[in-house]
Amino acid sequence: MQETWIVTGGAGFIGSNFVRLALAENWCAKVVVFDALTYAGNLDNLQPYLESDSRLVFVRGDVANAGDVEKVFADHKPHRVFHFAAESHVDRSIQNSAPFVITNVLGTQLLLSAARKHETKRFLLVSTDEVYGALPLNSADKFHEKRPYCPSSPYAASKASADFLALAAFHTYGQDVVITNCSNNYGPYQFPEKLIPLMIMNALKGEQLPVYGDGLYVRDWIHVEDQCRAVRLCGLEGKSGETYCIGSDNEQPNIAVVKMILKLTGRDETLIRYVKDRPGHDRRYAIDSAKVREQLGWKPRIDWGNGLAATVRWYVDNATWLDRIRTGEFQKYYAELYGDRQ
Numbered sequence: 490m491q492e493t494w495i496v497t498g499g500a501g502f503i504g505s506n507f508v509r510l511a512l513a514e515n516w517c518a519k520v521v522v523f524d525a526l527t528y529a530g531n532l533d534n535l536q537p538y539l540e541s542d543s544r545l546v547f548v549r550g551d552v553a554n555a556g557d558v559e560k561v562f563a564d565h566k567p568h569r570v571f572h573f574a575a576e577s578h579v580d581r582s583i584q585n586s587a588p589f590v591i592t593n594v595l596g597t598q599l600l601l602s603a604a605r606k607h608e609t610k611r612f613l614l615v616s617t618d619e620v621y622g623a624l625p626l627n628s629a630d631k632f633h634e635k636r637p638y639c640p641s642s643p644y645a646a647s648k649a650s651a652d653f654l655a656l657a658a659f660h661t662y663g664q665d666v667v668i669t670n671c672s673n674n675y676g677p678y679q680f681p682e683k684l685i686p687l688m689i690m691n692a693l694k695g696e697q698l699p700v701y702g703d704g705l706y707v708r709d710w711i712h713v714e715d716q717c718r719a720v721r722l723c724g725l726e727g728k729s730g731e732t733y734c735i736g737s738d739n740e741q742p743n744i745a746v747v748k749m750i751l752k753l754t755g756r757d758e759t760l761i762r763y764v765k766d767r768p769g770h771d772r773r774y775a776i777d778s779a780k781v782r783e784q785l786g787w788k789p790r791i792d793w794g795n796g797l798a799a800t801v802r803w804y805v806d807n808a809t810w811l812d813r814i815r816t817g818e819f820q821k822y823y824a825e826l827y828g829d830r831q
């Protein structure tokens with residue numbers, strides 16, 4: 490496809506998986522990664538393409554800076570924008586929510602305005618199932634596109650605000666926007682503050698695995714590659730002004746995930762340490778993804794058992810990537826979050 494795509498947040502976990510797939514499978518002619526390289530952004534995630542593939546352009550910039558945003562649109566005139574960039578970690582939003590409002594809300598508004606000004610064909614906003622709030626344990630209830638928003642954390646509230654801005658742009662200006670609301674992702678290149686890479690990292694080192702509360706928080710895990718394929722499909726064939734819930738019917742309590750990781754890394758359960766709960770912790774997320782499956786023909790390809798085993802192997806094989814990430818900033822954050830939660 491002879492198109493230029495801007496991928497914001499393309500140096501982060503999901504964005505970089507999206508970019509690598511886009512280049513490997515020729516999804517478009519040129520990919521412009523627009524990323525501020527916060528603690529979560531990492532140019533290693535874009536290798537080897539960054540050094541060797543002229544279809545990939547990296548632009549360092551802040552989605553919440555109007556000048557940076559205008560320049561990347563003026564320079565590259567994108568046909569489509571895939572907006573992944575965000576402050577993405579709930580625990581950090583509880584510590585300090587200001588960067589979440591700036592990046593997730595203001596950043597989305599500036600990008601939407603620039604896309605209108607430069608007549609970008611489509612704006613795909615990558616959002617989360619957390620905008621819907623929480624579901625009770627042991628119920629058949631699931632999130633779906635018609636469910637009212639009810640975000641609990643500052644992170645979820647900022648993502649919900651971004652979604653509303655995108656929908657308002659559709660209704661007010663007729664702007665072509667599509668939103669995807671996805672469940673928890675796992676896979677390679679995920680920053681080790683999130684549950685699965687954190688547990689893998691600690692298990693590999695033989696360190697304790699901190700599990701919040703009773704460990705019975707349920708998430709609907711999807712492999713990042715399945716999410717990226719859904720985002721692409723919605724970005725190409727989704728109906729303008731619509732939202733699509735993306736999930737793979739894989740509900741798992743955190744403690745079950747942790748035990749699987751211990752098994753896959755050859756460690757025993759004595760490493761599990763229950764710690765004080767996250768404030769306002771959502772009990773359960775589950776997605777009904779019938780709409781994207783029936784209307785666009787998407788379905789997940791990667792089975793949970795195989796996907797998790799491959800993810801553990803990836804972290805074993807990429808110890809250098811992990812070592813380079815474990816910077817002073819991460820150590821400080823980890824100590825602040827788990828140090829007093831005995």
Ligand SMILES: NC(=O)c1ccc[n+]([C@@H]2O[C@H](COP(=O)([O-])OP(=O)(O)OC[C@H]3O[C@@H](n4cnc5c(N)ncnc54)[C@H](O)[C@@H]3O)[C@@H](O)[C@H]2O)c1
Binds near residue numbers: 527531574675
């Ligand atoms: N990780 C999940 O399980 C999950 C699930 C559903 C939805 N999402 C959504 O998917 C998107 C990507 O999530 P992720 O897990 O890859 O996040 P991530 O934290 O790994 O990466 C975020 C990226 O955005 C960049 N960024 C942050 N602030 C920026 C700014 N002001 N300007 C430009 N770039 C900035 C970072 O440098 C980083 O590269 C987010 O919008 C998130 O809300 C994530």
